[in-house]
Amino acid sequence: MMTERLEALSARKDEPFMRLTWTDPQTGAHGFLVVHTLVSDLATGGTRMRAGCTMSEVEDLARGMAAKTAVFDLPVGGAKGGIDFDRKDPRAVGVLQRFCQAMRPWLDAHWVTAEDLGVPQHLLDEVFERLGLHQSFHAAICRAADPSSTLHRVRASMNAPVPGGFLLGDVIGGYGVAHACIATANAYGWAPAQATVAIQGIGTMGGGAAWYLHEAGMRVVAVADAAGTLYCPDGLDVPALLDLRDGYGEIDRSRLPDGVEQLPREAIIAAPADIFVPAAISYAITMENVDRIGARAVVEAANSATTPDAEAVLTGRGIPVIPDFVANAGAVAWAWWVLLGWVGTDPEDSFRRLRTEMLAKVTLLVERWALDGVPPRQTARELGATNHSLPLPRTVTIP
Known part of the structure; x- marks a missing residue:
């Protein structure tokens, strides 16, 4: 059964527009949808x-x-959407499909979703295809002047091959994280060849970040997956490790390259590195482990990776x-740049725009921190408030 509770918009900016709870009739699993804000009658966020x-x-996300x-x-x-269920359970796909079916009124018209922890994009799109919605960006695509052409552009962009044998849609998020790290290092004057990074999580986001940091010449000295932490002070062979991942983003320990030290999973927090990238779970840095952080800067690749008190x-x-x-x-x-036609299907168009925007934003955050002591989160919030301070549009034109 579904219980829907529409919340009146309050004066508090952090109060969501809507919270919705769903119970799967077959497994009893609970699912949640939180719409924090609607702009142009649309909201976006993964499942x-x-x-x-x-x-x-889910509300935090x-x-x-x-x-x-x-x-x-x-x-x-x-x-954001979330389901309280083990992604490795053989019933997981059925739970995901029933959740999407229950959320169909929102997915049809208002909620543009995508992959997130435990839900890869290809699986989400398969579910949408079975439901007759074709692709998880459906709520935006159906508003386009030519939905068929827009759907083709989205699919072509997501499946565009990039160096390393990857697809653009799988690595663009990690590419952005990598350039957030590079911008941080540049702002501090750290030469890429001397800067070191530790990454918690080696799935889509963490793996993409590791690949592009390695390509940029930065040493990835530690990575962690569900099985533990892998460490090499001289720098890990990132391409080799990525080739050893299974479908859940876990590395086959039986085929590790020489010189890789195996440590407990929690050792990643204290790994000696210039930058720590939590790229796995939410609330990875808490009051219980914050004193063990060994890095000089943290770049959050996971959503809500640091609790507020730990960040303080x-x-x-x-x-x-x-x-x-x-x-x-x-x-x-990037997804919205593609939807709006602001980037084409050539991956370099997307890479160029994203690294330019990330460099500008992160440089602003780090320089204001270094010069005036203003926490990066505060500067970022002020930037967002400035951008959305104008009257919000009721419609958005998608070509």
Whole structure:
């Protein structure tokens, strides 16, 4: 059964427009949709699946999505979907499909969703195809002057091959995170060849970030997946490790390159590196582990990666946190650039625009932190408020 509770908009900016709870009639799994803001009658945000997912978590993530769209000045609001279910359970695909069917009124007209933790894009699109919605950007595509042409552009862009044997849609978010790290290093005057990075998570986002940091000459000295932390002070062979991943983003330990030290999973927090990139779970940095952070800067690739009290501790220690709604916003920004026709199907168009925007935004955040002591999150929020301070459009034109 579905219980829908429409909340009146309040004067509090962090109060969501709507919270919705769903219960799967077959498994009893709970699912959640939070629409934080509607802009042009649209909201965007991924759908995640993990055991233990909560309404509070989804609400935090929806708030973050609203911040991302504001910082990148996109004509859309923020939302998020979440399902409390084990993604490795053989019934998971059925749960996801029933959740999407239950959310169809929103997916038809208002909610543009995409992959997130535990839900890869190809699986989400397969579910949408079975439901007759074709692709997870459906709510925006159906508004286009020529929906068929727009759908073709979206699919062509997402499946455009890029060096390394990847597809553009799979790596664009990680590319943005990598350039957030590069911009941070540049702002501090750290030469790429001397700068080091530790990454928690080696799936779509973390793996993409690792690849492009390696390509840029930065040393990725530690990565962690569900099985543990892999460490090499001279720099890991990132391409080799990525080739050893399974479908869940976990690395086959039986075929590790020589010189890789295997450590407990939690060791990634204390790994000695210039930049720490939490790219796996939300609330990865908490009051329980914040004192163990070994990096000089944190770049959030995972949504809501740092709890507010832990971030306050890091700030007090002089460690800046580049917030998720800037660092990992490349995927959502790019998706809307594609929808709006602002980038074409040539991957270099997308890479050029994203690295230019990320460099400008992160440089502003780090320089204001270094010069005036203003936390990067505060500067980013001020930037988003400036961008969305004008009257919001009721419609958005999609070619």
